[in-house]
Amino acid sequence: MDLWEKNLKENFGSAVVDKSKAIKNEIRGLPRYVSEYLLGFFCEGEINKENLKEANDYIHEHRIDAREKEVFKHKLVRNGSLKLIDKFKVKINLNKSKNKTKLMEIPSLGINDAEVDDEILERNDRLMIDGLWGMGELIYRENDKEISLVKFKPFQLSEIDLEELVEVRRNFTSEEWLNIMISTVGLNYENYSRREKIILLSRLIPMVENNIFMMEFGRPGTGKTYAYENISSYSRVISGSQVTGAQLFYNLNTKQDGLLVQYDVLLFDEIDKIQKTGMHEDVLNKLYQYLASGKFDRGGVERVSECSIMMVGNLPTGEFREELLLARLLHPTNLNAAFLDRLAGVVPGWELKSLRNPEKSYTKHHGFAADYFSEIIHKLRRKNYNYITNRVSLKEATIRDSDAINKMLSGLIKLIYPNGEIFDNELEELIETAISFRQFVIDQNYAINKDSIFDKKISYEILD
Template sequence: MKLEKWESILVDQFGSAAVNKQAVLENKIESVPRYVSEYIIGVYGVDGITRATIDEACDFIRAHQFSGQQLGLLKQKLVDEFLAKVLDKFKIEIDIKKNENKVLMSTAQLPNIIASPSLAKEYPRLLVDGVWGLGELRYYPPGYHFMNEDRENKEGIIELQKFKPLQLSDISFELYQQARQTFELESWINMLISTMGLNYQNYELREKMILLTRLVPMVEESIFLMEFGPPGTGKTYCYDNISAHSRVISGSSISEAQLFYNLPRRAPGLIMQYDVVLFDEVDKVKNRGIDENVVNKLYKYMASSTFDRGEVEMSSTCGIMMVGNIPSEQEFQEKLLFEEILHPRLRTEAFLSRLAGLIPGWELATIDKRDVSITRHYGLMADYFSEILHELRRENFQTLLNQHIDLLGANIRDDDGVRKIMSGMLKLLCPHRQVDQEVLALVADFAVELRQKVLNQIFFLTGNSNYEVKLSWRFKDE
């Protein structure tokens, strides 16, 4: 199939980071995250993705990945051969008191694993959120000296002695910014939608803006959004499959210790480990609600990006996203949305006023037919895109907005929410910082609308006239 003009530019600008998204999505390897699947398929299909290269990639994974049920096989291999190459997500934790490290594996959870000291220096991401890769494990049976040390070895020690990342460990954000200059805005938006795995030809500009808003918490620090829509519109898809820095809480069921900080274990919670945490299916917890202690902590966190655990105040820039399904058995009425879907703890004025915006996912069609809904075009490799989104969090677009935009009728929280949405959208659309008035107007209109929907919902619920306001904006030179 002949490439469109923007696809040719993409391949020319990004090289191996640009992939045939249709091919990699149709042949996704289910046992690993999508960004890892795309990486492995890309390695074997560097000269083109064919049935043979897909089979090679699958054979590689089958030979080196051990599920929880196959843990006994891996242990036996280590006992028999003393060496094993394992595909998994590896993370290194440092015990300062003992001056030791330990290795955690997400699937094959072996005991007594430590890492060669050089690995943490060579791959620092192993110390942060972990990295998917091929690890070479060496087994030292009880009684064997370990690494020429006098260390006791009573229970057997496993060493992660070599490691090869199977996701990108380094990117050039500057090259990404430079490449944006070669695209028209429409083509760049189409590329982003294709990178998300969707067929851009199925969506009008407004629908594309709604889809891109799902990425805003990945690029903008400390932002809190909600989205509601029909089942099957992909509300959680990008959080599960695009970014290694996002975490989905299935069924919105989580404890205070898991989300914030586990005091007995002195272990950071999800908010301390990820860029964004998504509460999935909040509509299904309407009766029992999210844990009351969690909601109480979120009140403060959503206002100040800080929370208390024990006698210590901690901070994070992790965003919060809440999504849910709209009941299909009755006619949708936006005015009754929060009342019908949210538990009383989540529909208080104090909680809802902290939201930056409400994404109208109900305007999107269901993704039902794969051959129609899924992209047929090129896009950026998921792992590359994940790291770009993470890097964009460091960028500051607030100064640019302050120079050009005035918000009217807005209080402090309105102003903060609108500007965060605008900042996130500009990071996605114009990472090169070349922003004209047409783009500013597009983003400002959309951001104001999303915040206005929050105010409308609070007014519908409470009748408080303070929320019966109409937000607007203008250019500073008008």
């Protein structure tokens, strides 16, 4: 272990794992944050052949293959009880025509109306928000043909101390902390320059900032969706334009809130493919409304959300030029000045190399366990660094420019300097990064729409 790894382990204990072993022995069929939680539980201290076998046997016994759900239902009916690993979720039903107020979903069994003990809900309120992975004990009551969850052990941390991380951050240099963050994501920091490390972490800005809209374009295999799929239970990846208004906003039939209300951030993958098909008009119009105000209405139902949006896509084939990039990659309906102005910034993923050799691409070092980091970045959304961002005076910037740059700057501070202790030269580095992301949008908007208000260059000054 490097010195910073030992320091990290000493300060955070079981919240730190050997990421190389965790990735190599990842439990298939489970999200990374669940896999690492279970590996940490069974392999406390060291991952070896014996405890890996114990972990995998445990999961094989209690995890249901989709083809076997009727077999497990039969076991439940025959034995009266069943232990099961799944992502459980509870909806509260206020419809007077139905006698149940709590409806629990058990996806692997295809059940959406099971019962759950109140005591379990009181201890695990996230069951009623976005659901929780865990081990549940079910019972089947023959008399009324009901299934109930009577015991539950979550496989995700419910509470962490953010202030502990803020306090311990001062024990590391900014370079060491960058290495910790890159290793936590699962990548080998030795492959990247400082600039590239900051670009990699910029992908996470929508995870730590409310109501921000960003994009990234890069070569295939650079890991654009990797972090969103593996390190946070508060993010959701959507493929291309395959989402309806009911899924995204509000379902008028089921009266259920859509994904924008359920998650911290949504990532739209393969956004370049929408260039050919475009989003459904109903979705696009309400998305415009949401990106401008943080709220939307559907069928007379209005909702407010803090969910951020990230859109990622691959670069066009052939020679790559930045001029008119968005014109080549976005559908014409997404190229009007108003839509582009709502875009806070574009992360230059084209500066990053593709991940080709797993032995060299993935980290060989320690980092935060995915379930711990998931909770950290969720809580960082509530952190306020206005006392730092207010020190920056922007020139030639509109209100929307300033808001976008300040949010991206705030996000980078949260990820790299969460204790708020930052020198002027470090602050300049992050300001220039945030401005460059925004300036790219401004330049594209001017090149596409020829509006003179976008013919400008933003500069800045740091105030005392």
